[in-house]
Amino acid sequence: MAAPPAGRFARLPHLAGRSFIPLGLFARLPLAMLTVGTLTLVTSASGSYAAGGLAAGAVGIGAALGAPAFGALADRHGQRPVLLVAAVLNALAVLGLLGAAWLAAEGALPAAQVVAAFLAGATCPQVGPLARVRWIALTSRNNGKDNGRDLDTALSYEGTADELTFVLGPALVGILASLVAPWLPLALAVVMTLTLVPAFAVHPTQKAVPLKRGGGARAARIPAAVALPVLAMVAMGTFFGSTQTALSSFSASFATSELAGLLYAVMGLSSAAAALSVAYWPRSFKPVARWVVSAALMAGLALLLLVPDSLGGMVAVLLVLGLPVGPVMVSVFTIGGMVGPAERLGTVMTALASGIVAGTALGAFLAGQLAQTQGYTAAFVVPVVAAACLLVLGVATAALLRSHRPQEARD
Template sequence: MESPATNTDHARTREANQAHPERHHEQRSDRSKGATERPGYGQLLRTEGAWSFLLPGFLARQPYAMLTISIVLLVEHTTGSFGLAGAVSATAGIAMAVIAPQSGRLADRFGQGAVLFPQVFLHALTIAALIAVAVLDAPLWALFVAAVPAGATAPQISPMVRARWAARLQGTPLMTTAAAFESVTDEFTFVVGPVLATALCTGVHPAAGLVAEAAVSLVGGLVFAAQRRTQPASARAGGAGGKEAPVHGADGGTASALAVPGARVLVAAVLGIGMVFGGMQVSLTAFTESIGRPGINGVMYGAFAAGNMLAAVAVGAIRWKRGPQTRLLAAYPALVLAAALVAVAAQLGPWAVLLGALGTLAGLCVAPCMITCFTLIETLVPAGARTEAFTWLTGAVALGQAAGSTVAGQLADHSGAGAGFFAPLAGTGLALLVLLAFRGALHPPHGSLVAARGLGHRTTVPVD
């Protein structure tokens, strides 16, 4: 039974609707539009200022996928050893993964442009030094010494692009679409970059891959850094009244993004995903060589990568009703199951078609996990630590790749070509245990949610 006051309100509403029918129609249209609007890629790419950082960002991130393969090809040419070339390349990759979060932290504190401008010049100099050491037949220890700064100074463009998306889209459904778009772009980069580097090293000069890597890093990095209008406000500016607040530790100093427990859980999850990438690359190479068909290695890994890209496109196009925490806890077990199927199939016999199909399935399961991890970390860490947080995840992928390729290679050498596929299974299995044990850390610690009301408009909604 309604109160007299309520009946009076209903009467007033009916009178207003009768007096202004066009206004009533507009209100109903707006609600209908809001209910049916989907956070698709078209809407994402129409975000104000997006193209100003997407195009230079796409160019500037290509060297990230060219660096390690270019080092392998140059060092193998000058030393004649793939083993030594791989070790030097891994040294650069580990240095990149360890130092990247620190450069991200500096970018959060001082601004992306302030970090990128000196970083790209320093990277070009360290690449030149590595080329000189390799070409001039310097002692082997010099190669490892030169590889450390070459990897450590590599610009982290992908996390910076993700941080720009997060700054513009925080709290909107488009954040998942942006994460999916970036995953597709990264996957495409890792398809094009190695092919370009290999063509330059084999067709022009063994050092041409690294020369191109340094040149594109310099030009692309400078153009990207010049787009200051779209970069997130630095923590220093936030402290002076800007929007981005710095992250403080218990002692009052600036804390790392890893101070957030959920961020550490996501790093473990992404490490497992990295082991899938590294383990699949080495294991497929060993498998195809063992069956006498090394030429299909590219096709089989391409099927895995295609599955990853297709799933990433689909994840970004869907308007999810479940939260990212639920999606991750549902998607990761599927990834572990797919890795288990691939490992078992590799033991059954030289069935390349079956293994290729299951590899595609594994790729389909990778993208939802990866995208959700990047979506989640944006909700867990403070705004002033976004770039650092994203670089921890990309660094974890690199470390996982190095670990996965190393473990898979050792298993393939000592237990047969098919044994290498147990490396992705082990990595994802351990990561799943961490996710399940610490799943409570995946929820934001504050007591409010952010509800989207159009791009650039966010309202804090209290939660009972």
Template sequence: MNGFRAVFSVAGPWLPVLSFLARLPAALCPIGTLMMLTELEGIARAGVVAGMLWLGQAVGGPPIGRLADRCGHRPVILVAAPANAVAAVALVGSVLGGLPVAASALLAGLVGLTMPQVGPLSRTRWIALTASRPEGKELTARALSLDTTIDEISFMAGPALAATVVVVCHPSAALLLAALLSAVCGVLFGLHPTTPGPVRSGPGTAAGVRLASPALIVLCAMALAQGLIWGGANAGVSALSEHLGDAGMAGFVWGAMAVTSALAGLVATARPGKRDLTVRLRLAIVAQTLLVLPLLAVSGFAGTTLVIAGIGAAVAPHLIAVFGLAERVAPAVRMGEAMTLLGSGLIVGQGVAALAAGPLAQAYGFRAAFGVSCAAGLAACAVALVLVRGRRFTPVSAGSGRPAPSATQVSPPAPEPAPAADRRA
């Protein structure tokens, strides 16, 4: 438990609780929109409106991260969270009021655009809180591991919670719950005393520091590949459940990944490991790709659940390494934007995979959708094995965006001692 105590000692136990509750809307809104529209207006409209929400999330993430870096997290979150709640309520009103699908799609896009990006900004906050500690490097690794685990738990709890409130209450209940969580917990997350202010580095600010680098582009590619793996597997599980005549089982099968991923994240928080993050990333994505391949042979719920659970054991280690390397290579003054870029990569990957895997599953069966995940995993392995190398991921100096000097370059060589005559003088 020492690893968890070390993390909680930085900000107290309430920050992880608030960040979990405040990021639930990101998991509730897409599935809640899909369920509400499917029941009230049909699957065709549901796909269009939910797709617009995903697109809004992907597009809106980096600008929100950039504003948080330049203006501080608090004002950005305190504007985005209530705006997101209002947009979600307006989306419900448009559907219940019978407005055209174009109006609902526009409001769904607004819901996505105003999503407060609690997950990426929470990671940025932990980095800021732990960087100045004596045990900063190890503590940052533990904090990012814990935060990734919270992401996985919200990923598991969101769809289950949405399904429960829709069945018990009303088709719109999941979206209204998301609005309530944004308005209350999102605001409290923004008001928490640990909220970072504007990041400055000497005379420069975030506006003058370059973000793009080969290393960050590689990490965005890895995040995109992870989203593709998720999206293809999710579509395949849904197609398999429909093929077996029990579509409702898809959520339970898919939840197995979140359970094992969360457990792996907890282990990583307690024992971060000694290997460099680049090595851990390569090992995690190779393991995940090997664990995805058996999906091409499954035919029932039991086998699919077992394979999906196995994949989850490699998901958290991969994401922990991706976000940990981003903390290493992104300039501190633009860390929020870097984290939201990676989050957008995950979302775009899921959306692209869903667009490709859905028609493939309909035309050729559920194994074709699983093939998308396998192809994405193989591509990710190639990128990781060739491009994820230690020399490419040299830590940057604070605020400059340039590599930090190595241990042998920290200080210039000592000057030659003066001749004896000069010393006497």
């Protein structure tokens, strides 16, 4: 058997196979397209921004509720059957959303859009969280000294993949909707879901994930410590949603609110690059310490959002602000893997992802209210508070791990 490559990221295809990384990257793209695609489609079909926003919110609520349910089913029955069923159900739900939008354009069944949007969100295949579960399983199979480094590298890559897809997805929706038709992005998402998600589901890496159906109540229990990473992801989502909404108000005061997506992408790109760099951080810099230090930097830099009075100044702030964001996300997912039992990691990882979705909706609502009544400067207070909450939760997690030191072998 050939020796594993020396390069940190070169080791990942050796662990999972060359097809796994591109497959896992593009199979999560439909989820990244769904919210913005729904907003664009329903707004275009109904002529109402309120209707579009309501449908997009229904997607978020559905995803926040459905993701942990699918994660728990994957823990009990295995990833392959759950992902295959989710792919079919999601494709049907998105097709139903396309049909409901067409009917709404004809003046019928406006409520059907919201129901279809909720079902589309609730049935989203959770490729990103379940890919992390596979990496945790793959890197824990051997007891070599490189296991922890390999896991850091894999989760760094996963953080970058999430950032890239959530920048690329909305951009792809905007291009296709403006150049061809508003329905095309969601139609493409259906095709990708029916092809890429099943390929991810049956990939050999799914066999590495432990499956324990009858472990009893003790084995099935999720530690209370998992609540802290989940709350941290709610705070992270609040940061994302409020920043994006506040940027819409900010950019509208200078040019047009559509520039907010481009501004937000600046932060996403620097965050993705920083997430990738975590693989090269010293192993002595433990995940919980990375969380606390990066969150402290994030909270301090978030204050800079209150300063710019020009688009150029905001671009500079967002470029710098993104640098601690990626490492915080990587560290929180790592902590979630540490404190969650191996047979329930699907539930834990999807709960973390749901926290981001729920927090994004909360942040968008809070910042939207402040932007409407007091202007964009007040709206930027929300991401500052969210970043401060991330710091507090990181400190609380550090204290908890210091007292209980759960599952040290995975650190």
